[in-house]
Amino acid sequence: MRASELLGRTVYAPDGTAIGVISDLLCAAGEDGLPRVRSAIVAPRHHTRLLGYDRPGIQGPWLIEKLAGWLQRGVREIPWPEVRLDP
């Protein structure tokens, strides 16, 4: 399977409604050294590249940060076991 097949996939709530799309996958290093997916970043709208403003370390020009923040409103992190890819 390729990452591109997971990224952009719609994520559903237990009642079958769509809550958003996967915009990134957070991984933790496993014992064998290979990163394991532990949670998904779900964005309520289409898969916009987040420009990285959702993580610390970038404090952009104020205006772009605010714009990126507005574009990313409603973004949340869902632990992988709770991610449903089918309605």
Next chain:
Amino acid sequence: MTDQPEPLRLDFHLLDRQIVDVDGRMVGNVDDVELDVDRGGTPRVVALLVGQAVLGRRIGGLVGRWLEASARRLSPDPDPAPIRIPYDLVMSVGSEIELRVKASALGEPPLETWLRKHFVDRIPGADHAGE
């Protein structure tokens, strides 16, 4: 062990980053990432994939399909395989992805090989870095 940010973000830290070998030579961009799914249903990163066809499949749509098709046409192989870099060859993940090995250990993109053999090498001075 790979030196990588914790948590590692697949799209942000891996996808579209430049891969360089142990000598600093450019290998390619991460065009996609190969995952496998373990018994518990958790995906894990197995390898990095580099190739125009891979990129085309990821971009999708009309443009993506054109990229895939032209990758096939530009390669001497009828079914070109992407360059697959097992994740344990990755030394560190930062502004670039550094590998533990030399680029020559990975296999050369077919287009580069073809152009070098049939075109660039035929021009005198191809082995000078203009020094």
Next chain:
Amino acid sequence: MKKLFAVTLGILTAIGGFVDIGDIVANSQTGARFGMRLAWVVVLGVGGICVYAEMCGRVAAVAHRGVFDLVRERLGPRIALVNLLGSYAVTMLTLTAEIGGVALAVELATSVNYLLWVPIAAFVIWVVLWRVKFSTLERVFGLAGLALVIFVIAVFRLHPQWSVLGHEATSFGPSDGEEWATYGFFAVALFAAAMTPYEVFFFSSGGVEERWTRKDLTLSRANVFVGFPLGGLLSLAIMACASLVYLPVGAEVDTLGQAALPTAIAAGKLGLALVILGFFAATFGAALETGLSAGYTVAQYFGWQWGKYVPPRRAARFHTVIIVSILIGVAVLLTTVDPIQVTEYSLVFSAVVLPLTYLPILVVANDREYLGDQANSKVTNVLGLAYLVVILVVAVAAVPLMIVTGVGG
């Protein structure tokens, strides 16, 4: 002492290398039709390229990366592909214009039709790109471009009425008999000439080619903050000369010869020789830079090995892109399309593509992961944002103005 020498050399190279065929055409034509009324646009544009080139130089010196690398990383492959297509097309157009400019400069010197020189110039450009070391190629043509200082000398020798020039430079709006739309169009062209995308691709990739490190930050900043404004002064001198000779008689500048004429009037045969040398160096140097930039943009999008710092056989795809681009440029020029017109179109389309080029630079230059303590200061961000707004306005206005005025007609 050695560092001072290196810095001075860098500044001189930056001054001589600043002007290309786009600047020559835009400044001459504007001077002839509007006098110095659009001088403020040159100042604005130079400010913009200074702010952003400094960021690119910093990214090259600290993160050792080229600009296009970062475009794909930050905006994603789809948008970056659109960006690549636009940037490559514009860089190709600019390359074509520069090759045409070289041929025109040689025509001025030899009186042999420029079309004959097009393939020869293209071949020599390619040979230089193939064999000559990066830093040598930069230095030689940058320093030779200093011959354009003749325009500054010519301004004085033409005995201008300084108060008139000053009044024009500080008034806002078109001269009598000219429309606001034309004024706007030439403003767009001048701004685009100062901030053409290839300049940042080249400056950042060039920094990586020259293996810049943090120690080179001072050098990079000196090039940018001293070299570029002085280069902008050369542009203004070209505008002033054209305004002094052509505005009073209501003539327009349509050929490279007309752009050169003021210096011949002011300084005779020596002036003419210097201006031809200057035009040749400026266009040849810019042809080298745009040729390389065509390769940089494509190679960096796909992640291919690029650069002159490796032997060509280690970067076969990169060099193939350069060769193919030069060949396309030659083919276009051999259709006998006017190189000056090609230049005008290249400026308009450069303007359109500006936002996609400059936004990612601003984002990346703020990233502490790449730049650590060298990420943008608040001042740089305010300036960067302000210019981004200007860039957006210019990009949106470019094509409508082109259509309404019939390419400045």
